[in-house]
Amino acid sequence: MWELIRANKRNSIILMVLMAAVLLLLGYIIGTAFAGPKAGFTGVIIATAIWFLLSLVSFAGGDQILLSASNAVEVNHDDQPQLFNIVEEMKVAAGLPKMPRVYIIPDPAPNAFATGRSPQTASVAVTAGLLGRLNRDELQGVIAHEMSHILHRDILFVTLAGIMLGSIVLISQVFLRSMFYGGGRRRYSSGKNAQAAVLMLIIALLAAILAPIMAQLLYFALSRKREYLADAGAARLTRYPEGLANALEKIAKDPSPQLAAANKVTAPMFIVNPFKKGLQLSDLTSTHPPISERIRILRNMAGGVSFKDYSDAYRNVTHKKTVVPAAALTKEDIALRQASAEAKQEQLGKQMRQTGDIMRMVNGFVFLTCVCGLKLKVPPNYKGDKVACPRCHNTIALPIKQK
Amino acid sequence: MVGLIIVGVVIVLLVLFIIGIYNSLIGLRNQVDNAWSQIDVQLKRRHDLIPNLIETTKGYMQHERGTFEAITNARSQAMGAKTVAESAKAEGVLGEALSKFMLVVENYPDLKANQNFLALHEELTSTENKISFARQNYNDQVLFFNNKIQMFPSNVVAGMFSFSKRDFFQVEGAEERQVPKVSF
Numbered sequence: 001m002w003e004l005i006r007a008n009k010r011n012s013i014i015l016m017v018l019m020a021a022v023l024l025l026l027g028y029i030i031g032t033a034f035a036g037p038k039a040g041f042t043g044v045i046i047a048t049a050i051w052f053l054l055s056l057v058s059f060a061g062g063d064q065i066l067l068s069a070s071n072a073v074e075v076n077h078d079d080q081p082q083l084f085n086i087v088e089e090m091k092v093a094a095g096l097p098k099m100p101r102v103y104i105i106p107d108p109a110p111n112a113f114a115t116g117r118s119p120q121t122a123s124v125a126v127t128a129g130l131l132g133r134l135n136r137d138e139l140q141g142v143i144a145h146e147m148s149h150i151l152h153r154d155i156l157f158v159t160l161a162g163i164m165l166g167s168i169v170l171i172s173q174v175f176l177r178s179m180f181y182g183g184g185r186r187r188y189s190s191g192k193n194a195q196a197a198v199l200m201l202i203i204a205l206l207a208a209i210l211a212p213i214m215a216q217l218l219y220f221a222l223s224r225k226r227e228y229l230a231d232a233g234a235a236r237l238t239r240y241p242e243g244l245a246n247a248l249e250k251i252a253k254d255p256s257p258q259l260a261a262a263n264k265v266t267a268p269m270f271i272v273n274p275f276k277k278g279l280q281l282s283d284l285t286s287t288h289p290p291i292s293e294r295i296r297i298l299r300n301m302a303g304g305v306s307f308k309d310y311s312d313a314y315r316n317v318t319h320k321k322t323v324v325p326a327a328a329l330t331k332e333d334i335a336l337r338q339a340s341a342e343a344k345q346e347q348l349g350k351q352m353r354q355t356g357d358i359m360r361m362v363n364g365f366v367f368l369t370c371v372c373g374l375k376l377k378v379p380p381n382y383k384g385d386k387v388a389c390p391r392c393h394n395t396i397a398l399p400i401k402q403k
Numbered sequence: 404m405v406g407l408i409i410v411g412v413v414i415v416l417l418v419l420f421i422i423g424i425y426n427s428l429i430g431l432r433n434q435v436d437n438a439w440s441q442i443d444v445q446l447k448r449r450h451d452l453i454p455n456l457i458e459t460t461k462g463y464m465q466h467e468r469g470t471f472e473a474i475t476n477a478r479s480q481a482m483g484a485k486t487v488a489e490s491a492k493a494e495g496v497l498g499e500a501l502s503k504f505m506l507v508v509e510n511y512p513d514l515k516a517n518q519n520f521l522a523l524h525e526e527l528t529s530t531e532n533k534i535s536f537a538r539q540n541y542n543d544q545v546l547f548f549n550n551k552i553q554m555f556p557s558n559v560v561a562g563m564f565s566f567s568k569r570d571f572f573q574v575e576g577a578e579e580r581q582v583p584k585v586s587f
Contacts, residue, residue: 081522085529092445093536095438095544136528239539 004229004307005152007325012157015222019164019215023047026168026211030175033204036197051167058163059117066115066269070259072103072125080104080358083131086140087124090147093237100124100150104131106359109259110251113269114146115155122150128358129256134247141234141244145271148233154226158269161219168215172208179205223287228323231294232310239305245298248272252291293317368396424560431548435569438541442572445533446481446494449501452530453478456504456523463514470507473500491572498534501527538572545569 024044031043058065077084080102087102096119103125105111110130116122124146126139134142149155179201235241251272259274267274273288300313311324357367357377364380372392386395457471464470477497484490505524514520549568552561 081525082529085525085532089529089532089536092441092533093540095434095441095540237536 004233004325008152008154008157008229011222011325012153012160015157015218016160016164019161019168019218020051022211022215023051023164023168023171026171026207029200029204029207030171033197033200034175047167047171050170051163054163054166054170058159066113067103067123067125070105070107070125072105074101074103076102080131082136083126083139086136086143087147089140090143090237093144094147094151096122096147096150098122100147104128104358105259106363107259108256108359109274110134110254110256111259111274112142112146112271114149115269116150117156117159118153119150122155124150127259129254130251131358133250133254137238137240137243138247138250140238141240141247142271144234144237145230145244147237148230149226149269152226152229152233154230155269157226158223161222165212165215165219169212172212175204175208220287224289225323227288228294228297228310228314231298232307232324235298235301235305235310236307241298241301241305245295248291248295248298252295366398368398370394370396421560421563424557425564428548428551428557428561428564428566431544431551432566435541435544435548438537438544442534442537442541445530445537446490449497449527449530449534450478450482452523452527456527459517459519459523460508460514463511463517464507467507470500470504474504494534498531501531542571545571 027043027047028040032040100122105127107127108129112126311322366378368376370389477500481493
């Protein structure tokens with residue numbers, strides 16, 4: 001596991017250097033094309049400034065922006081004992097120094113994400129739909145996947161790569177648009193200089209069109225790789241790959257509309273691609289591997305849950321080179337465990353009703369049980385301190401609201 | 404003169420290298436110790452939950468005196484354990500008593516519908532999970548630490564400062580380790 005984390009860090013640094021080189025080169029080429037050879041370094045400086053600005057914004061409050069953009073509500077042990085306990089179990093299994101903060105997103109689409117640049121400042125968020133549909137083992141699998149992202153420092157990587165990608169896209173867009181509307185500045189009117197300028201312009205145009213595409217493909221490929229590795233990490237932490245496989249299967253079959261709060265930037269953070277089919281053209285432009293493939297790999301892990309077992313299953317299913325860094329491929333002898341007791345007896349109807357209740361709870365509804373056994377759900381804007389039971393007409397006093 | 408400088412540089416680099424490895428070994432050993440104390444934290448939580456559990460279920464399960472006694476005895480044994488081996492054994496017995504208790508509960512539908520009991524049941528399930536995850540994490544840390552001590556070049560430094568290998572946490576009884584085979 002630690003070998004993997006180290007390999008991940010190394011890969012992140014290589015990627016950063018590569019993308020930084022692309023960014024600086026792009027700045028140089030565009031600067032030269034705009035205003036002659038002397039302006040090349042001005043272009044580099046402008047590119048660096050844009051990158052710096054974007055970094056500053058996302059480091060100042062990147063995770064908080066994501067959480068508040070998805071209307072996430074923080075919960076504690078008393079609100080959601082099971083969810084909180086499962087997160088704590090995975091925190092213990094991963095040996096994290098601090099308990100991550102736990103959030104619920106009031107949305108019926110089943111999904112989850114983790115944010116925070118270091119294990120000390122991590123948060124885990126799940127949607128109400130996910131909580132309502134999954135049993136304990138499945139929820140554990142999903143949380144373990146998110147915990148692996150935290151443990152592998154994937155969030156830092158996704159943030160850094162996203163900033164770099166954003167800068168490259170931004171600079172290219174600005175250049176292409178100014179070319180389109182302004183037609184460039186024609187300072188050189190004759191001779192060799194004009195030829196050189198035209199050539200430079202063509203190079204710059206090509207670079208501005210190709211660089212963002214290349215950077216994006218690279219980014220997507222690495223994001224998919226991190227998803228596989230987080231699956232492998234989840235299997236290893238829970239000792240039970242079937243839990244995550246079942247969860248993914250349920251999520252894939254789910255008919256609810258796509259998550260309202262997701263967008264292109266935040267998509268790589270989620271456990272499954274928050275965009276439903278139709279938006280993605282092919283595997284190459286997707287931040288996540290196909291769910292069916294992830295499920296098949298997890299179910300192919302016969303006999304063990306180490307990274308080596310995952311890597312073997314991956315090769316069996318995809319017939320591609322393994323995604324697991326060689327350093328992490330030591331054979332570990334860890335056996336699978338069995339399904340927990342309550343996972344075997346599942347009541348779907350009850351769970352579907354829970355989704356609505358969880359969303360109400362998060363939105364400040366008060367739950368009361370009448371003496372006749374009826375459960376009352378009182379909305380937060382209800383005025384008055386008593387409520388009449390619709391079935392037995394008994395009046396029940398509302399608990400005094402905090403706040 | 405040049406030769407002297409080269410020798411000096413090599414010595415400085417070597418010392419820095421040894422310091423680096425020594426510090427990482429200390430860090431790893433602290434992680435192992437921390438992982439061990441995490442197990443204790445979870446075991447303590449298990450002990451704390453048991454009186455609550457008995458209090459909640461006593462009214463429903465009047466005819467199960469034997470089960471209650473088994474748990475109470477196992478708990479006091481576990482809490483009084485002095486050595487690691489003693490504690491491991493007593494905790495094993497307690498864990499078994501608890502899972503037997505949960506099987507008995509299946510015969511009491513009233514109890515299973517009780518909100519307090521459901522909340523306790525979740526806490527107990529989670530605590531049992533946390534105990535096994537804490538042990539799992541401890542074993543992971545020990546494996547990494549032991550590997551470091553045995554592998555070159557850190558084994559040289561480990562030998563110099565006499566770092567010793569740590570023991571894995573073994574689950575009592577072989578039957579607990581093996582996944583039961585299901586036949587159709």
